[in-house]
Amino acid sequence: MTRSPSAGAPVTPRLRRGVTGALAIGITATALSGCSFVTGCVELSGCGDTVATTPTDALGYPVHTGIVATTFWVGEIFDPTADDGSQVYSTYDANWLANYGGCDGTTAGGTCETEARSAANDWFPTEMTPLENPFYLDLPFDDVNDPAAFARRDEVVPWAGEEPYVSHRGDPDFSYMKNRWVAISYGGATCYAQIEDAGPGEYDDAEYVFGDDDRRPLNARYGGAGMDVSPAVVGCLGFDELNGEQAGVSWTFVDDADVPPGPWTTVVTTSQVQ
Template identity: 40%
Template structure:
């Protein structure tokens, strides 16, 4: 048990938050880290950005499904043709815009942590890329509206059409859409995902995204939603089929694999902050013949996390990419 607690210092160190070198700074001396397969030296190979509970497999409780988020102010949009996209997707004749960058992050693939290969069956890799642990939530989607013109300016209409704009606005040019949650319903299953990009094909369809209109995009049979490979495989979905979707508030997101990974994922980050309080004190460590985590090490971890949070609050990756 004590070794497990000590290993959690490595777990807490995992997110690459301010720069690539921070992982080493976050790891107390004497606690080893193995990056093999993206897993750290915790019992059972728990991922660096895992959430608590019964593990990362696809348990039955996620099946035919718990109630979707209860947000009556956000109605279901039904019968929306949906296609698959992924971080790192290159431009093709049918998809002229590469997904190495997103509408908000010019270094999206780097921020995510790598190429989110669509040819993998995510249901057998705990809904993450097989070759690495993602730095952002692999449950992501795109809708055809962008609220910002550039990194310094919002669209004027965005302030009027986005229901949560006033309550979430931080500064001009910082999107209030990025990382918002939706519920996606396909048959008897409901999946939850965070807003990662804008599309398919258009980025100005406010009447559909926030109103009652159908998608105005004529391509791909009028597709109005893009979903990631993890969402696809959770729903057992094929590109070109139709789904229902609705906005949900963070408090209405139920437990599921979508809470597992990502520095942009409030559930994953909250779990890591909680685990910080479980690090062994000197007395506990001595009783179990283990090296304690010193207060200075804990303070260092907390300070780096504070700097990380401040970096993201001030624009983070998007601002750095200007």
């Protein structure tokens, strides 16, 4: 969830404040009843006989369950009167629309609208070929533009002590969050997406994003949403509405090596802050 630039002003990322949730399960490409999991995974919505044996996976990422997710897409302008009402750019990319390749949906009447996605083309957009991963989401920890989040990212981000993050301590042009993978589960399906923005509603909710107590998001808007997800994720998970609020979502951080092959790896976003 991003802030739109003033008319005629340079398109640059602005400050924001957001929320999100983190659920951590062990992930492999093995599937049972529609869920990707490993032994000891936390029980997710629709995971059939999967048994919860531990609140964290082998990598130590905490679990968040029962999260509300809303839909957003590159090129969306959901509130032209609000500072954070445009997805023409993201908190990490001042040229998100152009770098992505255009409207991640359908252009009708001069506006960029979302569209239904199909497994027939791997939930990719139907009117354009994306240059970046169409499986994306935001979480409410902006570690670049929010001063408080930036100041404590080395303390709260679990992978801050690894490379390449260690080499970029104090670097405001390098995000610890951008491009990180998340596994998202709903209704028996698990899909994977990369973090490409921050929000919704809050931008320094580290206790929710990285906490180990299944904390609820600070955000009170949009049904108390803890994340926004792209149209590809909406289609892949089979949300009830094309553009609405979906309750009952679970998610977890996933390291690159643990992301199974799928439509989400067809185009992988690698660019850093721009």
